Amino acid sequence: MEVPITQFRQKLFDLVNQALDGKEVWVSHKGRRLRLVPEHAPSKLSRITPMQIIVPGADIEDGSWKVEMMREWERKWERKFGPLAKPARTALASARTNTRKARRTA
Numbered sequence: 001m002e003v004p005i006t007q008f009r010q011k012l013f014d015l016v017n018q019a020l021d022g023k024e025v026w027v028s029h030k031g032r033r034l035r036l037v038p039e040h041a042p043s044k045l046s047r048i049t050p051m052q053i054i055v056p057g058a059d060i061e062d063g064s065w066k067v068e069m070m071r072e073w074e075r076k077w078e079r080k081f082g083p084l085a086k087p088a089r090t091a092l093a094s095a096r097t098n099t100r101k102a103r104r105t106a
Contacts, residue, residue: 002026
């Protein structure tokens, strides 16, 4: 926030409190600017308010929510990229394929 020197005089204490709360306060006087900064500015992390991520009363130990989330992710994935990939072939199947290839080249 930038204010002229006259307004700064009128609202001196309000502007100082805003600067102490971490907001930028600029004062302009005769074409020059000054910045009002507290001596030890609070860190940005100290002003973060915690967010409630989990719904109160939800039973986290119950695994049903995981299944429901996985189903929703799979539905979204299928809409965007098509059905899920087929499971990888077993080691026995790939060994048989390698044996066939060896016979053909021999």
